[in-house]
Amino acid sequence: MNKRGLNILILFLLVISFNGMSQTAFTKLNDPEAFKAKLSEMSKSTNSIESNFTQEKNLSILSKAINSKGYFCYKKVNKVRWEYTEPYSYLVIIQGTKLFVQDKNNKKQYDTQSNKMFQELNNFLVGCINGDILNKTKEYQVEYKENNLQFYVKLVPNDKKMKEMINEIHIYFNKKDYSVDRLKMVEQGGDYTNIEFANKKLNGTISDEKFNFN
Amino acid sequence: MKNLILISFLVFVLSGCHFSLFNSYHRVKENNPSLNLNTYFTNPDSNYLYQADIKFMKNYYSGIVAIKSQIDSSSRVIFITEMGIKIFDYEIRNPLKSKDFYKVNYMMEPLSRKIIQKTLANDFGLLLQNANAGNVKYYKDKKEQNIGKVKHHGLRYFYFFDKESKNYNRILIKSALFKKAEVAFSGKEDFPPDSVKITHYGIKLKYAFRKLKQ
Numbered sequence: 001m002n003k004r005g006l007n008i009l010i011l012f013l014l015v016i017s018f019n020g021m022s023q024t025a026f027t028k029l030n031d032p033e034a035f036k037a038k039l040s041e042m043s044k045s046t047n048s049i050e051s052n053f054t055q056e057k058n059l060s061i062l063s064k065a066i067n068s069k070g071y072f073c074y075k076k077v078n079k080v081r082w083e084y085t086e087p088y089s090y091l092v093i094i095q096g097t098k099l100f101v102q103d104k105n106n107k108k109q110y111d112t113q114s115n116k117m118f119q120e121l122n123n124f125l126v127g128c129i130n131g132d133i134l135n136k137t138k139e140y141q142v143e144y145k146e147n148n149l150q151f152y153v154k155l156v157p158n159d160k161k162m163k164e165m166i167n168e169i170h171i172y173f174n175k176k177d178y179s180v181d182r183l184k185m186v187e188q189g190g191d192y193t194n195i196e197f198a199n200k201k202l203n204g205t206i207s208d209e210k211f212n213f214n
Numbered sequence: 215m216k217n218l219i220l221i222s223f224l225v226f227v228l229s230g231c232h233f234s235l236f237n238s239y240h241r242v243k244e245n246n247p248s249l250n251l252n253t254y255f256t257n258p259d260s261n262y263l264y265q266a267d268i269k270f271m272k273n274y275y276s277g278i279v280a281i282k283s284q285i286d287s288s289s290r291v292i293f294i295t296e297m298g299i300k301i302f303d304y305e306i307r308n309p310l311k312s313k314d315f316y317k318v319n320y321m322m323e324p325l326s327r328k329i330i331q332k333t334l335a336n337d338f339g340l341l342l343q344n345a346n347a348g349n350v351k352y353y354k355d356k357k358e359q360n361i362g363k364v365k366h367h368g369l370r371y372f373y374f375f376d377k378e379s380k381n382y383n384r385i386l387i388k389s390a391l392f393k394k395a396e397v398a399f400s401g402k403e404d405f406p407p408d409s410v411k412i413t414h415y416g417i418k419l420k421y422a423f424r425k426l427k428q
Contacts, residue, residue: 057298061282061290062261067428068296082297087427088265090276090296103276103296105267105422121299161323165299185298189320193298 026152029144035151039131042178049074049129049179050201055084056194072197074129079211082125093211094122100213109213120162128171128183140169149175164188177202239361242352249352250380251345251362251373254399254406258283262406264423266293271418277301279423281342290319291338301325302334309339310348310366337412337421340385340397345371369394379403392416401425 029035050073057066070084080094093100099110099122112119127133133155134142139162140155155169165187172182179200186192255262262281267274277295284290287308293301303319316335325331348364348371355361360375362382374384385397393415401408412421 055298057278057294059280059292059294061292062280063259064261064428066263066278066280066294066426084296088278088296092297103267104265106274106276108274164320165322187300191300195298 023149024147026145026147026150029146029151032142032144035144035146036131036134039134039173039178043130043132045203046130046179047076047203048201048206050204050206051197052199053195053197056196057192058194059191060189073206073210074126075206075208075211078126079208080126080129081210093213094126095211095213097122098213102214107214128169129180131173131178133169133171146175150181151175151178174200239353239355242354242360244352245350246352246360246362248380249360249362249373249375249382251350251364251382253289253342253344254381254402255281255289255342256283257405258285260406263426263428264410265426266424267420267422269418269420275301278426289342291342304335304338306335306339306342308342308344308347309336310343310345310364310371315339333419337395337419340387340395340412341410343371345373 051071052069053072054067054069057068059066068084068088069086070082070090072083073081078094078096080092082092082094084090089104091100091102094112097111097113097119099112101108101110112122124133127136133140134153139159140157143154143156145152145154151173153171153173155171157163157166157169166185167188168186170182170184170186171180172184173179174181177200179197179202181197183195183197184192260283264279264281265276266279267276269275277293280290280292280294282290282292284305289306291302291304291306293303295301300320300322302321302325305317305319307315309315316339318331318335321331325334345362345364348366351363353361353363357377359377362373362375364371364373368389370388372386372388373382374386375382379402381399381402383399383402387394387396395412395414398411398413399407399409406425408425410421410423414420
Protein backbone atom coordinates (compact mmCIF):
# COMPACT_ATOMS: atom_id res chain seq x y z
CA MET A 1 0.00 0.00 0.00
CA ASN A 2 1.35 3.46 -0.92
CA LYS A 3 1.48 6.41 1.50
CA ARG A 4 -1.75 8.00 0.17
CA GLY A 5 -3.60 4.72 0.48
CA LEU A 6 -2.34 4.35 4.05
CA ASN A 7 -3.51 7.89 4.94
CA ILE A 8 -6.98 7.18 3.54
CA LEU A 9 -7.14 3.95 5.55
CA ILE A 10 -6.11 5.77 8.78
CA LEU A 11 -8.71 8.51 8.11
CA PHE A 12 -11.37 5.86 7.46
CA LEU A 13 -10.52 4.04 10.72
CA LEU A 14 -10.59 7.33 12.64
CA VAL A 15 -14.04 8.18 11.26
CA ILE A 16 -15.28 4.74 12.28
CA SER A 17 -13.85 5.10 15.81
CA PHE A 18 -15.30 8.59 16.25
CA ASN A 19 -18.68 7.28 15.10
CA GLY A 20 -18.38 4.51 17.72
CA MET A 21 -17.59 7.04 20.44
CA SER A 22 -20.35 9.47 19.57
CA GLN A 23 -22.19 9.05 22.86
CA THR A 24 -22.69 12.46 24.46
CA ALA A 25 -22.49 13.37 28.16
CA PHE A 26 -25.50 12.69 30.39
CA THR A 27 -27.63 15.65 31.39
CA LYS A 28 -30.70 15.96 33.59
CA LEU A 29 -33.87 14.51 32.07
CA ASN A 30 -36.47 17.25 32.02
CA ASP A 31 -39.59 15.13 31.87
CA PRO A 32 -39.12 11.88 33.82
CA GLU A 33 -42.89 11.24 33.85
CA ALA A 34 -42.98 11.12 30.04
CA PHE A 35 -40.04 8.69 30.09
CA LYS A 36 -41.78 6.49 32.69
CA ALA A 37 -45.02 6.50 30.71
CA LYS A 38 -43.21 5.51 27.52
CA LEU A 39 -41.22 2.83 29.37
CA SER A 40 -44.44 1.42 30.80
CA GLU A 41 -46.02 1.43 27.34
CA MET A 42 -42.98 -0.32 25.83
CA SER A 43 -42.92 -2.80 28.71
CA LYS A 44 -46.58 -3.65 28.05
CA SER A 45 -45.89 -4.30 24.39
CA THR A 46 -42.74 -6.37 25.08
CA ASN A 47 -43.65 -10.01 25.47
CA SER A 48 -40.14 -11.42 25.43
CA ILE A 49 -36.49 -10.38 25.57
CA GLU A 50 -33.50 -12.52 24.69
CA SER A 51 -29.92 -11.35 25.13
CA ASN A 52 -26.33 -12.28 25.82
CA PHE A 53 -24.67 -10.60 28.74
CA THR A 54 -21.23 -9.95 30.13
CA GLN A 55 -20.73 -9.40 33.84
CA GLU A 56 -17.82 -7.65 35.48
CA LYS A 57 -17.43 -7.95 39.24
CA ASN A 58 -15.03 -5.40 40.54
CA LEU A 59 -13.61 -5.93 44.03
CA SER A 60 -11.21 -3.27 45.28
CA ILE A 61 -8.88 -5.93 46.73
CA LEU A 62 -8.33 -7.54 43.30
CA SER A 63 -6.06 -6.10 40.66
CA LYS A 64 -8.49 -7.17 37.91
CA ALA A 65 -12.21 -7.78 37.67
CA ILE A 66 -13.90 -11.19 37.77
CA ASN A 67 -15.46 -11.53 34.32
CA SER A 68 -18.25 -13.89 33.37
CA LYS A 69 -20.75 -14.17 30.56
CA GLY A 70 -23.92 -15.90 29.67
CA TYR A 71 -27.42 -15.86 28.25
CA PHE A 72 -30.56 -14.18 29.52
CA CYS A 73 -34.20 -14.41 28.48
CA TYR A 74 -37.48 -13.04 29.79
CA LYS A 75 -40.99 -13.98 28.85
CA LYS A 76 -44.25 -12.59 30.08
CA VAL A 77 -45.38 -12.97 32.77
CA ASN A 78 -42.50 -13.22 35.25
CA LYS A 79 -40.43 -15.89 33.54
CA VAL A 80 -36.68 -15.33 33.64
CA ARG A 81 -33.75 -17.51 32.63
CA TRP A 82 -30.37 -16.21 33.75
CA GLU A 83 -27.56 -18.52 32.70
CA TYR A 84 -23.80 -18.20 33.15
CA THR A 85 -21.76 -20.16 30.67
CA GLU A 86 -18.22 -18.89 31.29
CA PRO A 87 -16.01 -19.30 33.30
CA TYR A 88 -18.50 -21.33 35.35
CA SER A 89 -21.89 -22.82 34.66
CA TYR A 90 -24.71 -21.51 36.81
CA LEU A 91 -28.40 -21.27 36.04
CA VAL A 92 -31.23 -19.37 37.69
CA ILE A 93 -34.82 -19.76 36.46
CA ILE A 94 -37.66 -17.69 37.86
CA GLN A 95 -41.25 -18.67 37.17
CA GLY A 96 -43.64 -16.49 39.10
CA THR A 97 -42.86 -17.10 42.75
CA LYS A 98 -40.76 -20.20 42.09
CA LEU A 99 -37.00 -20.00 41.81
CA PHE A 100 -34.77 -22.74 40.47
CA VAL A 101 -30.98 -22.73 40.89
CA GLN A 102 -28.55 -25.16 39.30
CA ASP A 103 -24.77 -25.27 39.34
CA LYS A 104 -22.28 -27.97 38.37
CA ASN A 105 -23.03 -30.11 41.42
CA ASN A 106 -26.43 -29.15 42.70
CA LYS A 107 -30.03 -28.35 41.80
CA LYS A 108 -32.42 -26.63 44.13
CA GLN A 109 -35.90 -25.16 43.96
CA TYR A 110 -37.17 -22.40 46.23
CA ASP A 111 -40.46 -20.71 46.82
CA THR A 112 -39.63 -17.02 46.92
CA GLN A 113 -42.74 -16.36 49.03
CA SER A 114 -41.29 -18.43 51.85
CA ASN A 115 -37.98 -16.55 51.76
CA LYS A 116 -38.03 -12.77 52.07
CA MET A 117 -34.53 -12.35 50.67
CA PHE A 118 -35.31 -14.36 47.53
CA GLN A 119 -38.59 -12.49 47.16
CA GLU A 120 -36.77 -9.16 47.25
CA LEU A 121 -34.12 -10.36 44.80
CA ASN A 122 -36.81 -11.71 42.49
CA ASN A 123 -38.79 -8.45 42.57
CA PHE A 124 -35.61 -6.46 42.11
CA LEU A 125 -34.40 -8.44 39.08
CA VAL A 126 -37.77 -8.55 37.30
CA GLY A 127 -38.40 -4.90 38.28
CA CYS A 128 -35.14 -3.82 36.64
CA ILE A 129 -36.02 -5.71 33.46
CA ASN A 130 -39.57 -4.42 33.02
CA GLY A 131 -38.98 -1.00 34.59
CA ASP A 132 -41.42 -1.55 37.48
CA ILE A 133 -38.64 -0.65 39.88
CA LEU A 134 -39.03 3.02 38.85
CA ASN A 135 -42.53 3.07 40.32
CA LYS A 136 -41.24 2.13 43.77
CA THR A 137 -40.72 5.73 44.76
CA LYS A 138 -41.15 4.94 48.46
CA GLU A 139 -38.30 2.42 48.35
CA TYR A 140 -35.79 4.36 46.25
CA GLN A 141 -34.60 7.90 45.61
CA VAL A 142 -34.56 8.19 41.85
CA GLU A 143 -32.54 10.44 39.58
CA TYR A 144 -33.07 10.62 35.80
CA LYS A 145 -30.57 11.63 33.11
CA GLU A 146 -30.22 11.19 29.36
CA ASN A 147 -27.81 11.50 26.50
CA ASN A 148 -28.27 11.02 22.76
CA LEU A 149 -28.35 7.19 23.03
CA GLN A 150 -29.58 6.26 26.50
CA PHE A 151 -31.77 7.15 29.44
CA TYR A 152 -29.91 6.76 32.70
CA VAL A 153 -31.63 6.12 36.02
CA LYS A 154 -29.86 6.10 39.36
CA LEU A 155 -31.68 4.49 42.30
CA VAL A 156 -30.58 4.79 45.90
CA PRO A 157 -32.43 2.46 48.30
CA ASN A 158 -34.10 4.04 51.33
CA ASP A 159 -34.04 0.82 53.34
CA LYS A 160 -30.95 0.57 55.54
CA LYS A 161 -30.60 -3.20 55.12
CA MET A 162 -30.95 -3.01 51.34
CA LYS A 163 -28.38 -0.19 51.35
CA GLU A 164 -25.90 -2.41 53.17
CA MET A 165 -26.17 -4.86 50.28
CA ILE A 166 -26.52 -2.45 47.33
CA ASN A 167 -25.84 1.23 47.82
CA GLU A 168 -26.68 2.44 44.31
CA ILE A 169 -28.30 0.95 41.22
CA HIS A 170 -27.59 2.43 37.81
CA ILE A 171 -29.79 1.39 34.89
CA TYR A 172 -29.11 2.45 31.31
CA PHE A 173 -32.09 2.15 28.94
CA ASN A 174 -31.69 2.15 25.17
CA LYS A 175 -33.49 5.13 23.62
CA LYS A 176 -34.59 3.15 20.56
CA ASP A 177 -36.54 0.38 22.26
CA TYR A 178 -36.35 1.21 25.99
CA SER A 179 -34.63 -2.09 26.73
CA VAL A 180 -31.89 -2.27 29.39
CA ASP A 181 -28.39 -1.84 27.90
CA ARG A 182 -26.52 -1.91 31.17
CA LEU A 183 -27.12 -2.51 34.87
CA LYS A 184 -24.59 -1.48 37.49
CA MET A 185 -24.96 -2.26 41.19
CA VAL A 186 -22.59 -0.42 43.51
CA GLU A 187 -21.97 -1.59 47.08
CA GLN A 188 -20.99 0.50 50.05
CA GLY A 189 -17.24 0.90 49.77
CA GLY A 190 -17.32 1.08 45.98
CA ASP A 191 -17.17 -2.58 44.88
CA TYR A 192 -19.56 -3.04 41.98
CA THR A 193 -21.16 -5.44 39.52
CA ASN A 194 -21.58 -4.22 35.97
CA ILE A 195 -23.76 -6.20 33.56
CA GLU A 196 -23.95 -5.29 29.88
CA PHE A 197 -26.52 -6.76 27.51
CA ALA A 198 -25.75 -7.39 23.85
CA ASN A 199 -27.44 -9.00 20.81
CA LYS A 200 -30.88 -8.24 22.22
CA LYS A 201 -33.95 -9.69 20.54
CA LEU A 202 -37.31 -8.25 21.54
CA ASN A 203 -40.61 -10.08 21.02
CA GLY A 204 -38.98 -13.13 19.43
CA THR A 205 -40.35 -16.60 20.04
CA ILE A 206 -38.95 -18.22 23.17
CA SER A 207 -39.92 -21.76 23.97
CA ASP A 208 -41.50 -22.36 27.39
CA GLU A 209 -39.02 -25.22 27.80
CA LYS A 210 -36.33 -22.64 28.53
CA PHE A 211 -38.11 -21.96 31.82
CA ASN A 212 -38.66 -25.57 32.84
CA PHE A 213 -37.13 -26.88 36.03
CA ASN A 214 -35.35 -30.09 35.08
CA MET B 215 -17.64 -51.59 90.33
CA LYS B 216 -19.63 -49.63 87.79
CA ASN B 217 -17.07 -46.78 87.98
CA LEU B 218 -14.19 -49.21 87.59
CA ILE B 219 -15.70 -50.61 84.39
CA LEU B 220 -16.25 -47.08 83.12
CA ILE B 221 -12.68 -46.02 83.94
CA SER B 222 -11.27 -49.18 82.33
CA PHE B 223 -13.36 -48.52 79.23
CA LEU B 224 -12.17 -44.90 79.07
CA VAL B 225 -8.52 -45.92 79.49
CA PHE B 226 -8.96 -48.47 76.71
CA VAL B 227 -10.59 -45.94 74.38
CA LEU B 228 -8.07 -43.22 75.13
CA SER B 229 -5.10 -45.53 74.68
CA GLY B 230 -6.67 -46.70 71.43
CA CYS B 231 -6.85 -43.11 70.17
CA HIS B 232 -3.29 -42.42 71.18
CA PHE B 233 -1.75 -45.48 69.55
CA SER B 234 -3.90 -45.36 66.46
CA LEU B 235 -2.16 -42.11 65.54
CA PHE B 236 1.39 -42.69 66.69
CA ASN B 237 1.98 -46.42 66.14
CA SER B 238 2.90 -45.79 62.55
CA TYR B 239 4.73 -42.49 63.06
CA HIS B 240 8.05 -41.77 64.65
CA ARG B 241 9.52 -38.51 65.82
CA VAL B 242 12.35 -36.94 63.85
CA LYS B 243 14.69 -35.02 66.13
CA GLU B 244 16.17 -32.61 63.65
CA ASN B 245 14.10 -29.81 62.07
CA ASN B 246 13.30 -29.84 58.42
CA PRO B 247 13.38 -26.21 57.27
CA SER B 248 12.82 -27.17 53.63
CA LEU B 249 9.22 -28.17 54.41
CA ASN B 250 6.77 -25.34 53.87
CA LEU B 251 4.09 -25.04 56.54
CA ASN B 252 2.95 -21.63 55.41
CA THR B 253 -0.37 -20.92 53.67
CA TYR B 254 -0.49 -21.34 49.89
CA PHE B 255 -2.06 -17.89 49.51
CA THR B 256 0.84 -15.57 50.32
CA ASN B 257 1.65 -13.60 47.20
CA PRO B 258 0.20 -10.05 47.43
CA ASP B 259 0.53 -9.74 43.65
CA SER B 260 -1.78 -12.70 42.98
CA ASN B 261 -5.58 -12.82 42.91
CA TYR B 262 -6.67 -16.21 44.24
CA LEU B 263 -10.10 -17.09 42.85
CA TYR B 264 -12.07 -20.25 43.56
CA GLN B 265 -15.53 -21.48 42.78
CA ALA B 266 -16.88 -22.55 46.14
CA ASP B 267 -19.59 -24.88 47.46
CA ILE B 268 -20.46 -24.78 51.14
CA LYS B 269 -22.73 -27.49 52.56
CA PHE B 270 -24.06 -26.96 56.06
CA MET B 271 -26.63 -29.47 57.33
CA LYS B 272 -29.30 -29.40 54.59
CA ASN B 273 -28.27 -25.97 53.29
CA TYR B 274 -26.14 -25.43 50.23
CA TYR B 275 -24.38 -22.23 49.18
CA SER B 276 -22.34 -21.68 46.06
CA GLY B 277 -20.36 -18.75 44.79
CA ILE B 278 -16.89 -17.35 44.20
CA VAL B 279 -14.23 -16.94 46.88
CA ALA B 280 -11.57 -14.30 46.35
CA ILE B 281 -8.48 -14.42 48.57
CA LYS B 282 -5.98 -11.60 48.52
CA SER B 283 -2.86 -11.47 50.62
CA GLN B 284 -2.14 -7.98 51.91
CA ILE B 285 1.24 -6.32 52.30
CA ASP B 286 0.87 -6.35 56.12
CA SER B 287 0.65 -10.22 55.96
CA SER B 288 -3.08 -10.25 56.67
CA SER B 289 -5.48 -11.61 54.03
CA ARG B 290 -8.87 -10.55 52.73
CA VAL B 291 -11.43 -13.26 52.01
CA ILE B 292 -14.53 -12.25 50.07
CA PHE B 293 -17.38 -14.60 49.15
CA ILE B 294 -19.81 -13.48 46.44
CA THR B 295 -22.63 -15.30 44.67
CA GLU B 296 -22.22 -16.13 40.98
CA MET B 297 -24.51 -13.15 40.30
CA GLY B 298 -22.07 -10.83 42.09
CA ILE B 299 -23.90 -10.30 45.39
CA LYS B 300 -21.49 -10.12 48.32
CA ILE B 301 -22.14 -12.61 51.12
CA PHE B 302 -19.19 -11.88 53.40
CA ASP B 303 -15.90 -10.04 53.60
CA TYR B 304 -13.25 -10.95 56.21
CA GLU B 305 -9.83 -9.70 57.13
CA ILE B 306 -7.80 -12.61 58.56
CA ARG B 307 -4.39 -12.69 60.26
CA ASN B 308 -2.40 -15.78 61.19
CA PRO B 309 -4.72 -17.60 63.67
CA LEU B 310 -1.71 -19.37 65.22
CA LYS B 311 -0.24 -16.04 66.31
CA SER B 312 -3.21 -13.97 67.36
CA LYS B 313 -6.36 -14.71 69.37
CA ASP B 314 -8.34 -11.94 67.67
CA PHE B 315 -7.26 -13.05 64.24
CA TYR B 316 -10.25 -11.92 62.22
CA LYS B 317 -12.37 -8.89 61.51
CA VAL B 318 -15.71 -9.01 59.71
CA ASN B 319 -15.96 -6.17 57.20
CA TYR B 320 -19.35 -7.32 55.92
CA MET B 321 -21.69 -10.25 56.47
CA MET B 322 -25.08 -10.61 54.80
CA GLU B 323 -27.81 -10.53 57.40
CA PRO B 324 -29.04 -14.17 57.53
CA LEU B 325 -25.43 -15.23 58.26
CA SER B 326 -24.52 -12.46 60.66
CA ARG B 327 -24.87 -14.54 63.84
CA LYS B 328 -21.68 -14.63 65.94
CA ILE B 329 -21.41 -18.44 65.90
CA ILE B 330 -21.56 -18.53 62.08
CA GLN B 331 -19.06 -15.70 61.79
CA LYS B 332 -16.63 -17.51 64.09
CA THR B 333 -17.02 -20.88 62.35
CA LEU B 334 -16.39 -19.35 58.93
CA ALA B 335 -13.40 -17.39 60.27
CA ASN B 336 -11.90 -20.52 61.85
CA ASP B 337 -12.29 -22.49 58.62
CA PHE B 338 -10.83 -19.84 56.35
CA GLY B 339 -8.17 -19.32 59.03
CA LEU B 340 -7.06 -22.93 58.40
CA LEU B 341 -6.31 -22.03 54.79
CA LEU B 342 -4.46 -18.89 55.75
CA GLN B 343 -2.46 -19.89 58.80
CA ASN B 344 1.32 -19.97 58.83
CA ALA B 345 2.35 -22.95 60.96
CA ASN B 346 6.03 -22.03 60.52
CA ALA B 347 5.32 -19.42 63.19
CA GLY B 348 4.57 -22.12 65.78
CA ASN B 349 6.78 -24.64 67.55
CA VAL B 350 6.87 -27.32 64.84
CA LYS B 351 7.73 -30.93 65.66
CA TYR B 352 8.53 -33.32 62.85
CA TYR B 353 7.59 -36.97 62.31
CA LYS B 354 7.88 -39.58 59.59
CA ASP B 355 5.45 -42.38 58.81
CA LYS B 356 6.29 -45.93 57.66
CA LYS B 357 6.63 -44.74 54.08
CA GLU B 358 9.10 -42.07 55.22
CA GLN B 359 6.60 -39.33 54.42
CA ASN B 360 7.03 -36.16 56.46
CA ILE B 361 4.58 -34.82 59.01
CA GLY B 362 4.82 -31.50 60.80
CA LYS B 363 2.87 -30.93 64.02
CA VAL B 364 1.96 -27.68 65.74
CA LYS B 365 -0.03 -27.24 68.95
CA HIS B 366 -2.21 -24.23 69.54
CA HIS B 367 -4.97 -23.55 72.10
CA GLY B 368 -5.62 -27.23 72.84
CA LEU B 369 -5.67 -28.26 69.20
CA ARG B 370 -3.02 -30.15 67.26
CA TYR B 371 -2.44 -29.41 63.58
CA PHE B 372 -0.78 -32.18 61.56
CA TYR B 373 0.64 -31.22 58.17
CA PHE B 374 1.12 -34.23 55.86
CA PHE B 375 3.60 -34.16 53.00
CA ASP B 376 3.98 -36.50 50.03
CA LYS B 377 7.40 -38.08 49.92
CA GLU B 378 9.98 -35.68 48.52
CA SER B 379 7.47 -32.85 48.36
CA LYS B 380 8.02 -29.60 50.20
CA ASN B 381 4.33 -28.74 50.01
CA TYR B 382 1.74 -30.30 52.28
CA ASN B 383 -1.30 -32.10 50.86
CA ARG B 384 -3.41 -32.38 54.01
CA ILE B 385 -3.93 -30.68 57.36
CA LEU B 386 -5.56 -32.74 60.10
CA ILE B 387 -6.90 -30.90 63.14
CA LYS B 388 -7.32 -32.88 66.36
CA SER B 389 -8.43 -32.04 69.84
CA ALA B 390 -7.09 -34.15 72.73
CA LEU B 391 -9.40 -37.00 71.78
CA PHE B 392 -11.11 -36.44 68.48
CA LYS B 393 -10.54 -35.47 64.90
CA LYS B 394 -12.08 -32.04 64.44
CA ALA B 395 -11.54 -31.26 60.78
CA GLU B 396 -9.39 -31.98 57.77
CA VAL B 397 -8.22 -29.86 54.84
CA ALA B 398 -7.19 -31.65 51.64
CA PHE B 399 -5.29 -29.96 48.81
CA SER B 400 -4.90 -31.28 45.28
CA GLY B 401 -2.85 -30.02 42.36
CA LYS B 402 -0.72 -28.28 44.96
CA GLU B 403 2.44 -28.21 42.85
CA ASP B 404 0.73 -25.64 40.62
CA PHE B 405 0.56 -22.71 43.00
CA PRO B 406 -2.07 -22.11 44.18
CA PRO B 407 -3.68 -25.57 44.61
CA ASP B 408 -6.24 -26.61 41.98
CA SER B 409 -8.75 -27.63 44.60
CA VAL B 410 -9.21 -27.53 48.36
CA LYS B 411 -11.70 -29.41 50.53
CA ILE B 412 -12.48 -28.76 54.20
CA THR B 413 -14.39 -31.47 56.06
CA HIS B 414 -15.64 -31.24 59.64
CA TYR B 415 -16.11 -34.36 61.75
CA GLY B 416 -18.29 -33.04 64.58
CA ILE B 417 -20.76 -31.05 62.49
CA LYS B 418 -22.18 -31.51 59.00
CA LEU B 419 -20.16 -28.78 57.36
CA LYS B 420 -18.12 -29.17 54.17
CA TYR B 421 -16.40 -26.79 51.81
CA ALA B 422 -15.16 -27.50 48.28
CA PHE B 423 -13.10 -24.96 46.33
CA ARG B 424 -12.12 -25.31 42.66
CA LYS B 425 -9.66 -22.89 41.08
CA LEU B 426 -11.43 -20.49 38.75
CA LYS B 427 -9.73 -20.09 35.40
CA GLN B 428 -10.07 -16.56 34.01
